[in-house]
Amino acid sequence: MDSFPERANGGVLVVVGSGIRLYREYLLAGAAREHPLWLFDTDEPTWQSPYLAGFSRVNTSDPEALVAAARDLSAVRRIDGVFCFSEALVEPAAALVEEFGLSGMGSEAVRNCRDKSRTRTLLASSGVGQPRSAAVSSYDEAARAADEFGFPLVLKPRGLAGSLGVVLVPEPAGLFDAYREAAAPNYPGVPTFEASVLVEEYADGPEISVDGLLADGVYRPLVLARKKVAMEPYFEETGHLVDPCDPLLSSGELLTLLTDAHRALGATGAITHTEVRLTASGPRLIEVNARLGGGLIPFLGSLATGIDPGRCGARAALGRPVELPVAESRQVAGIHFAYPPEDCTVESVRVPDRDALPGLQQAISLVTPGDVLRLPPRGYISRYAYAICVADTVAACRERLALAGAALGLEHRPAPALTTDAEPELVWAPLSPGAAR
Known part of the structure; x- marks a missing residue:
């Protein structure tokens, strides 16, 4: 059973938005192991409750509402930090960091990451490869x-x-x-x-992502993932693979790029998710996100190295040192996301049992019968299931992911017709409210 810090008195770490349980519960649980949590969210907590010292209902997209709620909270509990892992909420959350003079990224630094044109301008002025x-x-x-x-x-x-x-x-x-x-x-x-x-x-070459932070002027990587994309000319992410012994973790060229980029953006005091293309001319920075990575990448890092990404994120938000664990044994971890072959309406999904395949950690359906899945450009992130595997080597992990992917099955019928002027449907898995909770 998890043990959590004393919740009755003292300060709290404010968490702005909790996200979807399937994709973010492990982060909330990890943060709760570091410090008492107070959730600001739009709905009353359900699955989040075991991890919380308290809760405030607030419009998390409104910076002024967040600040007002935090002022009310500060009258009874000291606010020690602000932690946000939702892409849509990192900018409103930054208003709290500034209001209370807390560790982390303020509004300007977050905008430097959120506005990709602004990112490019700042990186160009610092000579960062992009x-x-x-x-x-x-x-x-x-x-x-x-x-x-x-x-x-x-x-x-x-x-x-x-x-x-x-x-x-x-x-x-x-x-x-x-x-x-x-x-x-x-x-x-x-x-x-x-x-x-x-x-x-176009920066041609393999793509990686790095979750890490700039501390004392030096960038420290925590989780490095190799990304798999498909559906050209689109860039749907169909998988990630984390090797704790990846040689890129000690690449001076890559670490210099990441350090220079974070300095240029002022992205310090929080764990970020950075995407880089490995071109023939060297690494080229694609973007920096002011939050931990999605797609369960940090969770893969926990399987591969024993790192607790939620706890690390909380420590960064509290201004505490973030140390990597010294793992006695390490393994390669990967995820495969399953997409339909065409636009469709889901009838049923088949997933294998965990003990059915070697190294299989999870096989999860993300949809329920009746859900509509559309491929780019009519819809994005229209995944019907995922599988996570571990192995001792990269080659073995890829083989296991291929087996797990083949064991995922989808029964479907045609999707309803779209009008010719319909805009893309931005779909975030899991689609089913039942799966999300």
Whole structure:
């Protein structure tokens, strides 16, 4: 049974938003092992309750409402820090960091990460390796940027994450459709911009993500994942693999890039999730997110190394040193996300039992009968299941993930027709409210 710090008295760590249980409970549990938690959220807690010292109902998207709720709380409990792992809420949460003078990233640093055009400008001024980029507000502007950069190109929304609306454009004929697709997506709580699309050089090569933090001027990686993408020209993330002995963890070139990028953005005092492309010319920074990674990447890190990512995130938010555990044994951990072969309505999902396959840790259905799944550009992150495996080597883990992926099954029927002018449906798995709770 988990043991938690004394909750009756003393200070609390304010958690802004708890997210979906399936994807974020392990972070909340880890944070609770470090410090008493007080949740600010829009709904009364259910599964979150065992981890909490208290709760305040508040509009988490409204910085002024958050500050008002925190002032009320501070009259009875000392606020020791603010922890947020929701992409849509990191900017409102930063208002609390500033209001109470706490450790962590303030509003300017968070905006430096959230606004990808602003990120590019700051990184360019510091000489950080990255693709050339231009923020545009029309197709004509996109065409002029394309003439300057040449093809292939990538078009992406300026303020979203998770590869939503990101499109590869190999040649001029695809630019018009790609601009429409990159300009269409939006998500509640995520800011929009007048020049809402970025046109960027394509950084060819494998993609990695690194969860870590800048401390005492030096970047320290905690979890490095190799990413698998599919559905070209889109960049749907179909898997991640974490090798605790990955040689990139000690790459001076990569660590210098990460250190310089975080210094340029002022991204200090919190764990971030950074995406990098490994090109023939060296690593190129794609984006920095002011939160822990999604897609259960930090959870893979816990399986691979024994690290407690939620506790590490809480320690960073409290201004405490974040130390990596010295694991007696380490293993490679990976996740496979299953997508439908076409737009469809779910009838049933088949997942294997944990003991049915070697190294299988989890096999989870993310949908229920009747859910509609649409592939890009009509929908994004339309996963119907995932499987997590561990093994002693990278090759063995990949083999086990392939077996687990083949054991996942989907019965489906055609999806309802969309109107021709329908915008993409931004779908975040798990789709089913029942699965989410």
